[in-house]
Amino acid sequence: MDWKPTRESADAWHMTDDLHAEHGKGDPFAAAMRATRMSMLITDPRRPDNPIVFANDAFLRLTGYERAEIMGRNCRFLQGPDTDRDDIARVREAVSAANDISIDLLNYRKDGTQFWNALYISPVTNERGDLLFFFASQLDVSDRKRSEHQMSADKDRFEQAVRERTKELETALEAKTTLLHEVDHRVKNNLQMIASLILMQMRTVEDRQIRESLGSILERIEALSTVHRRLYQSDDVSSFDVADFARDLVADLLTVSGRGSIEARYDLEPAVVPATQATPVALVVNELVTNVLKHAFREGADGEIAGHIGISTRRPDGHLEIEVSDDGVGMINGSSNNSFGLRLVRSLARQLRAEIQWQDAAPGTRVRIRMPVAEQQTHTKVEGGK
Amino acid sequence: MNEPLNVLIVEDEALLAMELEGLVEEAGHKVVGWATSSDEACTMVDQADADLAFVDIHLNDGPTGVRVADYIRERHGSMVVFMTANPKRIPEHFAGAIGVMAKPYTMNGLLTALRYLYEGVRRPPPTTTLPAGFTLSPTYSRQWARV
Numbered sequence: 005m006d007w008k009p010t011r012e013s014a015d016a017w018h019m020t021d022d023l024h025a026e027h028g029k030g031d032p033f034a035a036a037m038r039a040t041r042m043s044m045l046i047t048d049p050r051r052p053d054n055p056i057v058f059a060n061d062a063f064l065r066l067t068g069y070e071r072a073e074i075m076g077r078n079c080r081f082l083q084g085p086d087t088d089r090d091d092i093a094r095v096r097e098a099v100s101a102a103n104d105i106s107i108d109l110l111n112y113r114k115d116g117t118q119f120w121n122a123l124y125i126s127p128v129t130n131e132r133g134d135l136l137f138f139f140a141s142q143l144d145v146s147d148r149k150r151s152e153h154q155m156s157a158d159k160d161r162f163e164q165a166v167r168e169r170t171k172e173l174e175t176a177l178e179a180k181t182t183l184l185h186e187v188d189h190r191v192k193n194n195l196q197m198i199a200s201l202i203l204m205q206m207r208t209v210e211d212r213q214i215r216e217s218l219g220s221i222l223e224r225i226e227a228l229s230t231v232h233r234r235l236y237q238s239d240d241v242s243s244f245d246v247a248d249f250a251r252d253l254v255a256d257l258l259t260v261s262g263r264g265s266i267e268a269r270y271d272l273e274p275a276v277v278p279a280t281q282a283t284p285v286a287l288v289v290n291e292l293v294t295n296v297l298k299h300a301f302r303e304g305a306d307g308e309i310a311g312h313i314g315i316s317t318r319r320p321d322g323h324l325e326i327e328v329s330d331d332g333v334g335m336i337n338g339s340s341n342n343s344f345g346l347r348l349v350r351s352l353a354r355q356l357r358a359e360i361q362w363q364d365a366a367p368g369t370r371v372r373i374r375m376p377v378a379e380q381q382t383h384t385k386v387e388g389g390k
Numbered sequence: 391m392n393e394p395l396n397v398l399i400v401e402d403e404a405l406l407a408m409e410l411e412g413l414v415e416e417a418g419h420k421v422v423g424w425a426t427s428s429d430e431a432c433t434m435v436d437q438a439d440a441d442l443a444f445v446d447i448h449l450n451d452g453p454t455g456v457r458v459a460d461y462i463r464e465r466h467g468s469m470v471v472f473m474t475a476n477p478k479r480i481p482e483h484f485a486g487a488i489g490v491m492a493k494p495y496t497m498n499g500l501l502t503a504l505r506y507l508y509e510g511v512r513r514p515p516p517t518t519t520l521p522a523g524f525t526l527s528p529t530y531s532r533q534w535a536r537v
Contacts, residue, residue, distance in 0.1 A: 192475035
């Protein structure tokens with residue numbers, strides 16, 4: 005039903021009073037109001053304190069009062085200590101302004117029990133616009149309110165549980181991150197210490213061949229160290245740019261005294277591989293580059309070792325291609341004292357499922373490697389080159 | 391070597407300090423002291439006149455390397471280079487240090503860094519290439535940037 009301010013004659017409710025004896029006769033609207041299960045009442049704002057002048061049986065059943073106890077009284081007896089003061093103020097405002105209002109109020113029955121009252125109040129005016137009555141209907145919505153409270157409490161409890169769980173997970177993540185940093189720190193320090201031990205031992209050795217062997221070990225360890233440093237220095241520990249590594253490696257090795265006249269020719273395109281392939285790839289590159297620097301060039305008439313080393317990286321779809329070339333004396337199949345290095349390269353190539361070719365570049369040698377790159381998200385470039 | 395550098399090593403790992411000492415001397419410079427804690431380091435810089443200090447961030451008494459760097463710079467104006475496995479722990483302003491050598495470094499990387507730093511201390515700005523694994527602080531990378 006849609007109750008809006010309606011225009012009735014001034015004695016409309018007296019007409020209904022006349023029909024008191026016989027329900028449903030004469031004024032069917034009045035009969036309906038008396039008999040409906042919806043609690044309804046009418047107040048008269050022209051009398052002092054806006055008293056109840058009509059209440060149906062449903063109202064009496066809802067509130068537990070006798071008709072005689074409520075007739076002539078203002079409706080505020082339904083309020084109690086827990087009724088919201090702001091809600092009451094809003095009802096009062098609407099009534100004094102003769103506006104309609106719909107509001108949920110906490111009300112009290114005669115026996116003191118509470119119920120939630122979905123109250124609707126609407127002013128009734130005559131054709132001149134004079135305010136004659138207020139019509140009010142009440143609906144017990146305690147069940148709905150209870151389930152609303154229940155839902156709200158459930159929601160609070162659920163949110164609390166989510167907050168607690170989130171905090172637990174954050175703490176666990178923080179602990180894991182700390183542990184990871186600690187382990188990373190130790191790995192780096194240990195790699196550095198292994199290198200230190202080899203280096204210091206190397207310096208005390210007189211025998212040239214032993215010293216060279218220790219030097220090769222040092223270079224291999226340093227290649228591993230550089231992979232680790234690069235991986236954990238970048239924000240992305242899951243991928244590794246072979247091009248950046250190769251550039252650093254060649255630059256690092258060329259700074260050694262006596263190799264000053266060897267020039268590097270870089271032709272490097274970003275060549276990102278997953279971290280799992282980083283170490284074997286780095287070791288292969290290290291072997292090929294150090295092999296060139298040690299064996300590809302002969303001393304010139306001036307006692308200087310001169311020549312060019314070229315290194316290129318490509319990353320065509322699903323593959324990594326590396327080329328290491330020199331214009332030296334040629335190193336087909338390697339020399340005997342490098343056989344361990346060669347075995348290392350062949351074994352690592354098998355691990356990587358790489359094809360590896362030694363070609364006579366006349367002058368010098370060209371080594372080509374082509375290998376499949378494990379499927380992973382491909383980042384174009386991890387960090388900028390120098 | 392002309393005007394070799396007086397180098398102070400602040401490092402709690404004996405092996406790394408030994409290696410560093412060996413490399414510094416091999417490069418023709420002089421090691422004036424080795425400290426393993428921040429207190430020891432501060433006492434040592436007060437006594438020895440160091441041109442350059444290699445300072446590990448994590449020392450015997452905790453992550454006190456940055457404090458050591460602050461002290462060295464304020465009291466003596468010496469140049470500091472951090473040596474650490476965890477460069478992310480260095481504050482953004484680098485406590486006035488020249489830069490950081492990330493561990494693990496390579497032997498050649500360190501020798502190149504020494505050559506670079508020698509030029510930086512004796513006749514800045516340095517002209518040799520910045521070695522791999524060495525990162526300049528924002529301040530020094532502006533001052534020493536090569537065009």
